[in-house]
Structures are given as structure tokens and as C-alpha cells.
Amino acid sequence: MASTAARRHAPIYTGTRIPSPIPSVLKVDPALREDDDILEVNFGPNHPSTHGVLRLIVELNGERVEGVEAVIGYLHTGFEKNMEQKTWWKAITYPERIDYLSFQINELAFVLAIEKLLEVEPPAKATWMRTLLCELSRIHSHLIWLGTGALELGAISLLWYCFRERDAVLDLFELVTGVRMHTRYFQAGGLAEDIPPGFFTECRKFADMFPGRVDEYEALLDRQAIWLERTKGIGLLSAEDAIALGQSGPVLRASGVDWDLRKVEPYLAYDQVDFDVPVYFNGDVYDRYKVRMDEMRESTRIVQQCLDGMPEGPWIVDDRKIVLPPRHELHTSMESLIHHFKLVTEGYRVPVGEVYVAIESARGELGCYVVSDGGPKPWRVKFRAPSFVALEATATTVAGSLVADLIAILGSLDTVMGDCDR
Amino acid sequence: MSPQPFDSIKGFAVTFRQIFKKPITQQYPEYKRPVYPRFRGRHRLWRHENGLEKCVGCSLCAAACPADCIRVVADENTADNRVSPGERYARIYEINLSRCIFCGYCELACPFDAITLEAEYELSEYSRDDLIYTKDMLLAPPVKRVPVADRELYDTPQPVWKLES
Ligand code: SF4
Ligand code: SF4
Numbered sequence: 001m002a003s004t005a006a007r008r009h010a011p012i013y014t015g016t017r018i019p020s021p022i023p024s025v026l027k028v029d030p031a032l033r034e035d036d037d038i039l040e041v042n043f044g045p046n047h048p049s050t051h052g053v054l055r056l057i058v059e060l061n062g063e064r065v066e067g068v069e070a071v072i073g074y075l076h077t078g079f080e081k082n083m084e085q086k087t088w089w090k091a092i093t094y095p096e097r098i099d100y101l102s103f104q105i106n107e108l109a110f111v112l113a114i115e116k117l118l119e120v121e122p123p124a125k126a127t128w129m130r131t132l133l134c135e136l137s138r139i140h141s142h143l144i145w146l147g148t149g150a151l152e153l154g155a156i157s158l159l160w161y162c163f164r165e166r167d168a169v170l171d172l173f174e175l176v177t178g179v180r181m182h183t184r185y186f187q188a189g190g191l192a193e194d195i196p197p198g199f200f201t202e203c204r205k206f207a208d209m210f211p212g213r214v215d216e217y218e219a220l221l222d223r224q225a226i227w228l229e230r231t232k233g234i235g236l237l238s239a240e241d242a243i244a245l246g247q248s249g250p251v252l253r254a255s256g257v258d259w260d261l262r263k264v265e266p267y268l269a270y271d272q273v274d275f276d277v278p279v280y281f282n283g284d285v286y287d288r289y290k291v292r293m294d295e296m297r298e299s300t301r302i303v304q305q306c307l308d309g310m311p312e313g314p315w316i317v318d319d320r321k322i323v324l325p326p327r328h329e330l331h332t333s334m335e336s337l338i339h340h341f342k343l344v345t346e347g348y349r350v351p352v353g354e355v356y357v358a359i360e361s362a363r364g365e366l367g368c369y370v371v372s373d374g375g376p377k378p379w380r381v382k383f384r385a386p387s388f389v390a391l392e393a394t395a396t397t398v399a400g401s402l403v404a405d406l407i408a409i410l411g412s413l414d415t416v417m418g419d420c421d422r
Numbered sequence: 423m424s425p426q427p428f429d430s431i432k433g434f435a436v437t438f439r440q441i442f443k444k445p446i447t448q449q450y451p452e453y454k455r456p457v458y459p460r461f462r463g464r465h466r467l468w469r470h471e472n473g474l475e476k477c478v479g480c481s482l483c484a485a486a487c488p489a490d491c492i493r494v495v496a497d498e499n500t501a502d503n504r505v506s507p508g509e510r511y512a513r514i515y516e517i518n519l520s521r522c523i524f525c526g527y528c529e530l531a532c533p534f535d536a537i538t539l540e541a542e543y544e545l546s547e548y549s550r551d552d553l554i555y556t557k558d559m560l561l562a563p564p565v566k567r568v569p570v571a572d573r574e575l576y577d578t579p580q581p582v583w584k585l586e587s
Contacts, residue, residue: 090488093525157437164446171458178460178539184525196460198572220433330533337533344531345485 026395028059028067036061043406045074051148051410052417056394063402068395072388075421083381087347088114088188091378095368096182098383099419101144102362104137104173107186109368109383112267113357114188117350117372118322124311126190131269132203132306133176133185135299139210140169141362142292142299149289149411150221153230158220165213168206175199188348189323190316200307207304214296221289231286235397235409238283245393249364249386250291251413255283261360273305285412292414322348347376354380363387363414387419456569462526462539463568465517467560475505475561476536479512486531491521515557520550541568 028038043056053074059067079098083091095110096103108130115122122130147162170180176199177183177192185192221227237247242255252259260277262270278294280287316323324343325336352374358367367384390413397409448455457463468476479496497513505511529538542564547553 086488090486090527093488093523093527174461175458176460178458178462178526179524182523182525184527193460216436219436224433324530327535340533341482344482 025070026065026068026399028061032061032066038066041403045071051415052420054391054410054415054417054420056406056410058403058406060403063404065398065401065403065406068398068406070391070394072391072417073421075417077418077422079422080381080383084378087376088350088378089343089347091381092187093182093184095383096184097418098422099361099363099366099385099387099416100181101416102137102141103181104133104183104186105359105361105366106383107184108134108268109357109359109361109366110370110381111186111188112359113355113368113370114350116355116357117353117370118188118348119351120189120317120319120322122190122317123314125195125313125315128269128306128310129191129195129315130186131273132303132310133173134268135302135306136169136172138299138362139296139303140166142296143169145292145362145411145414146217146289149408149414150227152407152411153227155221155224155227158217161213161217161220165210168209172199172203172206175202187316187323189319190314192316194315195310200310203303204307207300207307210300211297214293214300218293228286230405230408231289231412232284233282234285234401234405235412236283237393237397241396242283242393245396246389247364247393248389249360249362250288250295251364251390251393253277253279254287254291256281261358261365265358267357267359269306269309270302272309273302275299275302285408288412288414349374349376350378358384361386363390363416363419365389383419383422385419385422387415387417391415391420454568456571457541457543458571461541461543461570462524464519464540464542464545464564465522465528465555465560466538466540466564467515467557468536468538469561470507474507475511476534477512477515477532478506478508478534478536479510479515480533482531482533483528483537486527488525488527489521489523491518492516492528493518512557515560517555517560518553519545519555520553540564541570543568 032038039060041058041060043058045053045055047054055071055074057067057069057071058065079094083094086094092107092110092114095106099106143162143166147159147166150158150162173183174180176195177185237245237251237255239255239257242252242257247255248259248261256279258277258279261267262275263277275298276294278291278298280290320336320339322343325333325339329336330340350372352372354369354371356367356369358365360366364386365384366386369380369382369384370378371380373379393413394410397413398406401409470476479494481494481496484490484492484494493514493516494512495514496510499505499509499511524539526539537560545553
């Protein structure tokens with residue numbers, strides 16, 4: 001494992017100079033502005049293919065994009081500030097709503113940060129189940145990306161195929177956690193509830209069925225002349241530019257950089273499962289599509305291994321200072337009742353300190369920076385949102401492309417505006 | 423890039439095969455898919471068998487709610503107005519379901535299993551005011567029932583707050 005890791009990460013960046021600064025705003029050439037008709041077009045905020053409420057001010061010369069400027073903030077909800085007003089326990093319900101497509105992974109980032117501050121180690125069963133659910137979440141996110149991304153390029157039927165499987169994933173979430181999205185199933189110290197016995201058969205059914213379905217999507221798209229024409233060689237992003245722009249996740253891996261936090265800095269059970277990190281080298285829309293397709297297959301492999309290797313045992317640590325006592329004790333033990341009251345009304349206290357936890361979300365590096373002043377509430381919470389960073393690559397990728405390709409490129413960066421604006 | 427007319431046929435084969443498959447759409451209002459037993463839908467307040475309310479107005483659920491959507495005003499039980507077995511009862515108990523995020527923290531917090539989240543999910547109303555559920559609405563058994571999948575298979579014996587005691 002170690003030797004392959006070393007081999008993987010040697011050639012991350014071999015250039016001489018990271019070009020900097022790379023503009024995240026594309027400006028029209030002043031000479032062009034004088035003699036040509038430059039048309040300024042508002043793209044969004046209510047455009048069906050902006051994946052949320054994104055407004056782009058696009059300056060066109062004929063059909064060519066000469067200038068682009070993103071206006072963000074329409075979905076700003078102040079999640080991070082809100083979390084600072086809630087106890088740690090209650091704040092767990094917030095991060096999943098930031099990036100609502102890979103919700104479980106966002107929740108994990110915050111829970112891992114709390115656990116790092118508290119210095120608690122969740123039981124093995126919780127770790128494996130977290131790995132499993134995070135991979136399901138990644139599949140969910142990529143399915144939505146594929147469905148809507150293809151829809152924007154005119155392949156409408158793919159949306160129905162993708163949403164069929166997405167529903168199967170959400171059914172699994174409903175079975176385990178009680179709700180289809182935004183589950184608050186990961187709690188500091190482990191999982192909120194035990195895994196129901198019926199989950200394993202249902203999940204295995206899904207994991208057996210899903211790779212065939214991915215083949216089906218590829219059969220629909222991969223050899224279609226229109227799809228190839230509209231994705232190959234479009235929205236180019238070189239490895240150097242991608243690194244300079246701080247890209248991560250599928251966008252970076254489609255530019256030929258082998259970088260995945262699950263391999264580089266393994267968390268959860270990722271160092272115990274066997275999976276590959278797909279890397280493609282052209283840095284165009286098509287390669288970003290290929291990376292995500294392969295990632296869905298790899299995620300299914302991880303899900304299968306988690307199902308096989310799921311350990312027995314407790315699902316949450318037995319620490320009365322942070323975990324609610326078992327229900328039956330409330331009626332028999334006064335001490336448990338007092339703990340229960342204290343945990344619910346005041347919440348647990350987290351030692352003074354600051355942590356940064358980085359994990360690989362469906363969109364790239366998701367960071368969670370948390371400062372605790374020792375009180376029952378977080379003092380500061382900050383998320384490093386991969387969507388926001390991906391959006392910075394818009395100017396570089398769309399430079400000189402056609403306006404119709406703008407939609408394909410924007411889709412391929414896979415930004416979630418809730419994540420971007422927070 | 424050359425056009426690939428024959429390769430497209432593979433894609434059409436996928437589409438063509440769907441003709442022989444059963445449709446996966448469900449006729450929703452007529453057919454309701456059973457929700458899983460852990461599903462968190464509309465809240466329900468419970469009574470003891472003798473008709474007294476389980477809720478004692480301790481406001482723990484309101485303290486636990488991340489969306490601050492529960493309002494509890496407690497009052498003393500008296501001999502001729504006994505509502506709950508304890509000393510106090512909830513004179514006003516309101517949940518603003520337009521704010522609720524269905525996190526289920528209230529049922530985790532309630533030490534007396536008085537409030538649970540049930541299977542019902544059809545919660546649209548014509549006016550926002552109607553989404554504020556009062557105590558009477560929460561105590562009444564739900565009108566529109568949603569089927570629930572097999573509890574034995576899909577739930578663990580634990581969370582006892584899901585059991586009717
Ligand atoms: S489910 Fe959550 S948001 Fe809704 S009332 Fe209960 S605690 Fe509040
Ligand atoms: S529902 Fe439960 S937690 Fe809420 S006030 Fe009543 S007894 Fe207390």
C-alpha cells in the first residue's frame with residue numbers, strides 16, 4: 001500500500017513555475033471592445049442549466065465568449081454563522097444542507113472535526129458504515145450531475161435513468177436513517193442508531209445492480225456522435241492551471257493529476273478497502289465525465305467491500321458525557337436522566353482548540369475548519385467549499401469557447417450553488 | 423472526429439430494451455409506497471391508556487430543536503383539571519411545521535416518549551398559518567394513513583421511542 005502511494009504522488013507537479021495569478025474573471029480585450037460589437041448577456045440567475053442560482057455576465061463576440069464574470073451569493077444563507085449559535089449537537093444538522101447533493105460527506109467533515117477536538121475514536125462498525133454511506137452519497141451526487149449534465153446537452157432520457165438509480169440510493173438512506181436526505185445520522189462518537197438488519201440485503205441488491213446500470217449510461221452516451229462532439233476537446237484545463245487554481249476532485253483528476261484525499265490522507269476505512277483512483281489526461285469535459293463514471297464504479301466496489309467487512313459491535317461510543325444515554329435507562333436511572341437533561345439543554349463541551357479536517361467529497365477537497373473556545377457552541381466554523389473553488393476555473397476553461405459550450409463546461413465543473421454561497 | 427452512426431445503435435438498444443421492462447413509475451396518490459419504519463414524518467403526541475397525556479410540559483423538545491419551531495407553555499395540573507399524570511402539563515404545545523427540518527431531535531430529547539415522528543408526509547396546506555400544528559391536531563390520530571414497511575425486517579429493536587408503550 002505504502003509503495004503504491006509513494007509511486008502515485010511523486011509526479012504531482014513537475015513544472016517550473018505555477019502560473020500566477022490565473023484570472024478567475026475573463027476580461028474582454030480592450031482593442032476588441034472598440035471595433036467589434038460586444039454583446040453583454042446575462043446568463044442566469046434563473047437559468048435552468050446553472051445548477052442553482054448562479055449569474056454569469058457573459059460578453060459575446062458573435063458566438064464566442066470573450067468575457068465572463070460570475071456573480072454569486074444568491075443562495076447565501078449564513079450556515080456557518082448559524083452553526084455558531086447552536087450547540088455542537090444541533091449544529092450537526094447544518095452542514096448537510098450546505099452541499100445538498102453529497103450531504104452525508106458534508107456531515108462527516110463536521111463530525112470528524114468534533115471528534116478530533118474531543119479526541120474520541122468511533123467504534124469500527126461506525127467507521128465502516130460511515131465509509132459506506134459516504135460512497136452512496138458520492139454515487140448520488142454523481143448521478144445527479146450526470147443526469148442534469150446530459151440533460152443540458154439535450155440527452156433528456158438519461159435524466160430518467162439516473163433518477164431511477166438515485167431513488168434507489170435515497171431509499172437506502174430512508175431505510176437506515178429515517179429520511180431521504182439531510183440525515184444527521186453521523187453523531188459525534190459514532191452513528192445515531194444501529195444498522196437495521198434489512199439494510200444489508202437491500203444494499204447488496206443495489207450494489208449488484210448498479211455497475212450494469214453505469215454500463216447502460218455509457219452505452220447511451222459514450223458512442224453518440226453528438227455527445228462526443230459536444231464534450232471532447234471542450235473546456236480545456238491543463239494540469240498546471242488546475243493546480244494553480246486550487247482545483248481538486250474530478251476536475252483535477254480529469255486534468256491528469258493523481259490526487260485523491262482518500263488515498264493520500266486516508267480517513268475512515270479507506271486504507272482498508274481496495275479501490276482505484278481514475279485519472280484521465282485531456283482535461284476536457286469528456287474526461288471529467290469519464291472520471292465521474294469510473295468513480296461511480298469504484299464507489300460501488302467500496303460499498304461492496306464495506307458490506308462484506310462490516311464489523312459487529314457497538315455503533316457509538318459509550319461515553320455519557322457526549323452520547324445520549326440509552327432510552328430504557330431514562331426510566332430507571334436517575335443519573336442517566338440527569339445526563340440526558342444536561343446533554344439536551346446545554347450540550348457537551350468541546351475542549352479548546354482549532355482543527356482543520358479535509359476529506360474528499362464528490363466535488364473535491366471539502367475542508368472543515370472549527371475553532372472551539374471550550375464552550376457548548378462552536379466559536380467559529382468555516383467550510384472550504386469545493387464548488388466555490390471549481391467555479392474559479394470557469395474563466396480559464398471557457399476562454400474563447402462558443403456560448404453553447406459554456407453550458408457544457410459549467411456543467412462539467414459540477415458546482416452546487418448552495419455549497420458555493422453557503 | 424468522425425460521426426459514428428453504427429455505434430449509436432448500441433445506445434438505441436438500451437432504449438429499445440426498456441419497452442419490455444415493467445415501468446418503474448408508481449401511480450402516486452392512488453398507490454403509496456410503504457415508508458420504512460424509521461421514516462420521520464409528521465409529529466404525533468401520545469396519550470397513556472387511561473387517556474392522560476404523556477407530555478408533562480418539560481420543554482426539553484423545544485430546547486433540542488435546532489429550528490426553534492416548538493413552543494411549549496406549561497401549566498400546573500389541578501385536582502379538577504388533570505391532563506397529565508405528573509405535576510405539570512403542556513397548556514400550549516405548538517409545532518411550526520413550516521420551519522421543522524424533521525431531524526427527529528425532539529423525539530430523542532423527550533424523556534417520556536410523548537412525542538414521536540410518524541409516517542405521514544403529505545403536509546401541504548393553502549396557508550402558512552395552517553402549518554402551525556396545535557396540541558389537539560398533534561394528539562389526534564392521523565387521518566391520511568401511510569403504509570409502513572415491515573418493522574421486524576427494517577428496524578432494530580432499539581429505538582424504543584418508536585414502540586407504542
Ligand atoms: S423534528 Fe427537529 S426541527 Fe422538527 S420539531 Fe423536532 S426537533 Fe424541531
Ligand atoms: S413532548 Fe416530551 S420533551 Fe416535549 S415538553 Fe412534552 S414531555 Fe417534555
